[in-house]
Amino acid sequence: MMERGVRHRPCRAPAARKGVSLPDTVLGFSALTGKDHSDLEAGLDAGADWIALSFIQRPDDIADAKKIARGRAAVMAKMEKPQAIEHLGGILKIADALMVARGNLGVELPVEKVPGLQKQMTRASRRAGKPVVIATQMLESMIQSPVPTRAEVSDVATAIFEGADAVMLSAESAAGQYPVEAVATMDRIAIEVEGDPTYRSIMDAQRAPPEATGADAIAAAAREIAETLDLSALVCWTSSGATALRVARERPKAPIVSISPNIATGRKLALVWLAEDAHDQDDMVDRACRIAVKDGFAVPGQRIIVVAGVPFGTPGATNMVRIALVKG
Numbered sequence: 261m262m263e264r265g266v267r268h269r270p271c272r273a274p275a276a277r278k279g280v281s282l283p284d285t286v287l288g289f290s291a292l293t294g295k296d297h298s299d300l301e302a303g304l305d306a307g308a309d310w311i312a313l314s315f316i317q318r319p320d321d322i323a324d325a326k327k328i329a330r331g332r333a334a335v336m337a338k339m340e341k342p343q344a345i346e347h348l349g350g351i352l353k354i355a356d357a358l359m360v361a362r363g364n365l366g367v368e369l370p371v372e373k374v375p376g377l378q379k380q381m382t383r384a385s386r387r388a389g390k391p392v393v394i395a396t397q398m399l400e401s402m403i404q405s406p407v408p409t410r411a412e413v414s415d416v417a418t419a420i421f422e423g424a425d426a427v428m429l430s431a432e433s434a435a436g437q438y439p440v441e442a443v444a445t446m447d448r449i450a451i452e453v454e455g456d457p458t459y460r461s462i463m464d465a466q467r468a469p470p471e472a473t474g475a476d477a478i479a480a481a482a483r484e485i486a487e488t489l490d491l492s493a494l495v496c497w498t499s500s501g502a503t504a505l506r507v508a509r510e511r512p513k514a515p516i517v518s519i520s521p522n523i524a525t526g527r528k529l530a531l532v533w534l535a536e537d538a539h540d541q542d543d544m545v546d547r548a549c550r551i552a553v554k555d556g557f558a559v560p561g562q563r564i565i566v567v568a569g570v571p572f573g574t575p576g577a578t579n580m581v582r583i584a585l586v587k588g
Contacts, residue, residue, distance in 0.1 A: 292324050300325065304332045309527045312336040312359055317343035319350035326354065334528055336393070339381055340364035348381065352388045359428070363396035382422045387468040389476075389509035394419040395428035399445060403436035413449055420453040421462055423511060463511045475506045475578035482567045482581045483510035489565075489583070493517050493557035495548040497568035501525045503578045507567060514565075515557055519548060541582070544568060549586045560588035 292300070292313070300311060311333045313325050325335045334356035337344070340363070344351060352358065360381050366374050378394065385392035398416050399408045419427050427450065432442040453459055470476035486494050494514045496504040504518040518529045548566045552558040563585050569577030 292321070292328075297328065300328055304329060308333050309524065310334050310336055310357070312338050314338045314361075315341060315364075316351065317341055318347050319354050322351060322354045341368055345377060345381075348384055352384060352390055355390065357391040357393065357425075358385045359393040359395050361395055378419070379422055382419075382424055383466065385425075386423050386466065386509065386511075389471075389505055391425040391505070391508075392423075393426045393428050394422075394424045396430060398427055398429060399432050399442050402432045402438050402442040402445065406438045406441050408442075408445055413445075416446055416449045417453050420450050421459065423463060423466055425508070460513060467511060468509075470510075475502065476509075478567060478578050478581055479503075479506040479510050482507060482565050483512040485581070485583065486512055486514045486565045489563065491565050491583070492559075492562040492586075493552045493564040495519060495552060495564055495566045497544050497548065497566065497572070498525065498529075499569070499572070501529055503567055503569060504529055506578060517548070517552060517555065517557055519551060541568075541570070541580075544572070545582060545584045549584055553586060558586045560586050562586050 303311060311325060311329060313322060313335060316322060316337055316339075322335055322337055329335060336357040336359050337351050337355035338359045338361045339345065339348075339351075340361040358381060360378050362374050362378065365377065369377070382392050382394070398419075399412050401409050401412060416427055427446060429442055429446060433439040436442060470480040482494060485491070491514055493516075494507060494512050495517045496507050497519050498504045499520065499522060501518070501520070504516065507516055518526075520526045520529070545566055549558070549564065552564050553560065558564055563583055566580075566582045566584055567578060568580050568582075570580050571577070
């Protein structure tokens with residue numbers, strides 16, 4: 261029977277490995293299917309550092325994954341459904357990071373809405389001090405071409421100007437004909453943007469005030485001291501990674517060097533040097549200076565700033581900032 265005003269068309273079942281999009285529908289089940297659960301366990305057993313959870317709708321979806329992970333891996337929320345956008349604040353409180361998955365988001369929503377949502381989610385993540393990744397179709401033409409379009413270059417640059425922690429390739433490097441060229445192109449774009457005269461003023465204008473915590477106050481103070489004194493590096497001695505994340509939230513001008521005694525923490529951070537835990541503050545500062553010199557962030561005679569939590573090995577206890585002279 262055909263209802264008036266409704267045109268019925270024959271349809272076929274979706275082909276294998278194809279998805280079905282239901283933009284205006286709240287699904288009454290978890291984002292984690294039974295297979296997802298088993299795949300997640302397999303990934304954790306293999307030592308995965310980050311788990312990116314697809315098709316989330318609500319904070320409970322992230323909570324379900326974190327219960328399974330039990331701290332063995334950090335959980336990243338892939339924002340690709342309108343329902344997730346509506347619960348952005350709650351998701352940011354639970355997730356360890358955010359991914360703006362623009363491909364599926366552009367299927368679920370009108371494509372013209374995606375750029376504005378990307379900017380909103382990037383700024384919300386920065387305010388929360390959570391890493392944010394911009395993903396999907398960044399250099400799409402490089403799947404078949406050795407060079408990108410000018411529009412794609414601008415797209416990558418825009419994400420970096422917005423303050424994204426990472427920009428991500430997918431098919432370009434996973435299945436494309438020019439994976440090395442795609443990665444090298446994205447790297448050149450990032451370096452060029454971060455050296456642009458307007459980049460620093462944009463980062464400063466977008467900086468959110470620190471939260472009313474000791475860790476945020478220390479991170480904000482360290483950034484201001486480093487910029488006032490034109491220090492060559494900002495070194496974070498971090499057990500869990502929390503100190504490095506709070507400092508990264510400030511987007512300081514000086515490069516951030518994260519030093520951790522925990523290899524799992526080291527793998528989760530973008531820039532890190534792994535070391536045994538320090539014996540005391542002097543040992544920590546001495547190691548920080550040596551590593552800064554070894555990795556080319558400072559030379560003898562320059563100064564660095566060191567941020568840490570005392571006593572050492574206590575996660576989230578950021579309470580110390582110290583300026584150190586790099587000796588020859």
